[in-house]
Amino acid sequence: MKRRSSVTTFSLYTVGTLYGVAVLFPIVWMLMLALKSQLDAFANPPLLIFEPTLEHFIAIFGDREFLESIANSVIISTGSVVFAMIFAIPATFALTILQGRVRRNALLTILLIRTAPGMIYLLPYFVVYSRLGMLDTHAALIIIYLIFNVPLIIWTLMPVWNAVPRELRESGMIDGASLWQILFFIELPLVRVGIIASGIVAFLFAWNEFLFALVISANDSVTLAVAITRYMGYEGTEWGKLAAAASVMMLPGIIFGFLIQRYMVSGLTAGAIKG
Amino acid sequence: MVSLVAKALGRSEDPESLASSRAHLKYLAPSIALLLVLTILPMLFTLYLSTSSLSYTSPRPPRFIGLRNYERLLDDARFLKSIPVSLLFIGAPVVVQLFLGFIVAVIMNERLPYMRWLRFVFVAPMVIPPIAMGLMWRILYTPHLGGLNYFLGLAGIDGPGWLTDPNWALVAIIMVAVWGWTPFVGLFFLAVMQSIPDELYEAGVIDGATWVQSVRHITLPLLRPTFAFIGIFRVIEALGIFPIIYIVTNGGPASATETVNFYGFVSGFNNLRVGYASAIIVVFFVMLFVIVVPAMRLLLSYIQVSD
Incomplete structure (x- = not known):
């Protein structure tokens, strides 16, 4: 050294x-x-x-709207992870084998969408949802979060899945297994740590998301991130409650974040630093 | 065990047939189709809205007004001012993040006894929601409540009005961005540093290199591509600081900290002029496209080279 x-x-x-x-x-x-x-x-x-x-913590946990916002955040975050997984798992499975132009264009699309700021979709979703009567529903946010979570999961999961030997798939095919069977019974169990890690990353994204939640959710589906800002009312900010609520909101990130710290950068580093 | 099975069975088949297998495409297609539908359609719809007079405060039904919204933008001082603000918020934090991130990574890379604990502290902002980040700093900047200026005062510095002075409000936002995203940059640098073989440093020691020299002449040159890579990545994501601006300054004072996308938000959802806001978003998108797509290609070339 x-x-x-x-x-x-x-x-x-x-x-x-x-x-x-x-x-x-x-x-x-x-x-x-x-x-x-x-x-x-x-x-x-x-x-x-x-x-x-503890007066501020007692106050916010006695506040019905605050408790409901936690429930809403859990429902929306979990829902968006589950639906995103349904799309992202097969896609990652395919991307570990595909090569050349298809792979390159797919990755570029995914990366572009993953990094594009949500602002560019915000107005049309607001207008369309208001026509469909879908404003302030859980489904409205779950659908929007797919835009970010499908790429996020693919991107986090891919380095883990790349480590699974390709020969496994070839030998499975020789033995007459279909690709679905190989995906579910052979490879998925091998990447379960990656599934959990990417699931947490995606959950935290939805939990933290603010812009869409601010515009799309109002009362019935208001998320924690937005509910917190209600303590910054017009009649003066309730600083104590605000700080207490933000501390509560930080908990999932602190609990899960340190567990998956490695994966939060691995999605990028794994590709970038080898060789 | 798995690799043994694979080795025993796998070698004889031609891997080419599997690699180019079209069978895999149908596993990828649903995701790509979903993403394109969820993003391209709204973008086209934004383009359409930007040519309409749609406003939720106007009693008249929306009509097609061509490029009128765009013409108005050229005379809108508040919009024109939001462009340099956006560029500042893209550029300034990234430069500081790269500089500080490198230093943090160098420190983390030294096997100092209490570094394990310090490392947990260093990366803490990564797990904090942006909205909470904004709030913490909003508290710090608030007179009396936050005490930032009190502590500056103890150090003999007369703290500025962070949220009331237009120039210091810009600095205030940049500071939050630096605090929040330097850990990501540092962790990234660290990952690359740890892949540098020890022999290089040992060779340096034999040649009589001091610690500073080995950082400057071994670590730094090897990290040059990483600077470019992570810099591009941060530039692309830099405009994601909307929640920070919303909470810390809410675009103020007097719209001094409004970025293009923030102004688009205000026009659309505070003033409810959807058509006009759409035009702002289209301009924002073009700006983004000019910066992001070449950057993205560069980014991808780094990833492609290595896998």
Whole structure:
């Protein structure tokens, strides 16, 4: 390994620690705000030590609309993952074998759609959904999230599936198995870790999505991301509740995110760094 | 076991016949068809809407007005101002993310004893929803509540009015983008760094290279393609900061932090001028296309080369 002088080591610790503090500061500050009483929140100078209170958490969990928004987010996120999987799994299966122009064009299409900002589809979906009477339904958002989650799953799953030896499929065909049988009974069990990881990535996308949820969902299907902003009302912002609600919203990401950290970049790195 | 079976059975068949097998196409086709239907149709519909006078506040039925919406855009100062703002929000955060991301990756790549813990801290923003990210910073920037200026004051710096001064509001948004997406860049760099063989560094040590020299003359040159790759990727995704703008500044003060897509949103959903907003979105799409498609081809060529 590289030779490091003690000065270098010291600098690395210093810079690393400073950066770590800069990363943690906004997170910790918000968590503290969630635990401060209204009076303490606006204390000047800001209070670093205070008597924590759960009043804001108790308040939001007593708020029917907030609880319903969590349920809506779970339904919509889960629904979009399940339907996206139905499309994305066979597609990834095919992409591990296909080559040449078909593969290239398919990948380009998927990548373009995966990265295009949702804003370019927003108005037409709003207009069409309002004509169909589909505004503010779970299905409306589930359908839209397919646009992002099908590519996201394919992209995350592909490096995992590429590691399955191709000979497996050939030998399956020689033994007379159909492609469906090979997909379901031979290869799918081998990539189940990838399925779980990509499912989590897609779930978190839908859970975090804000733009479409803001426009398409209003009352019956309002998601957590949008419900939170309702605490920034016209009569003044309820900062404590806002901070508490945002802390709750962060939980799935924190719980699942660290588990699948590797896969969140692997979709790109696996292709990019080999060779 | 699996690979043994495969090796025992697989070699004799001609792999070419399977690789070009048309049978696989029907597994791919539904996804591609679904994606095209869900995206191309709305885009065409946007194009159509952009030539109509559709407005939910107007009592008159919408009619075809040709390119009138586009002509109005040319005189709309608020729209014209949103273009440089978009470019700033695409360019500035990416440069800082690349710089900081590289430093973070170098630190993570050193096997320092408490690095395992620090690494969890470094990547934390990756798992935080953008809306929560925006909120955290909105809190920090708010006088008294956030205390950012209080702490700057302790360091002898007179903190600006982050959300009230138009120029500082731009900086405020860029800072959130840097905070939020540097970890992704850093983790990406780290993955590439870890693929650099140790022998290269050992050879450097034999030649008497110091730590700084080995980072500069071994790590950095090997990462040059990665800079391009991740830079392009971030540029493409840079306009996804809508929730950040919405929460932190809501486009203000006085529309100073409005990007083209944000202004499109405001026209469509606050002012309810759907036809006009569609024209803005079409212009936004053209802008995106000019930047993204060449970038995407480049991006894909990196991936293609290696697999």
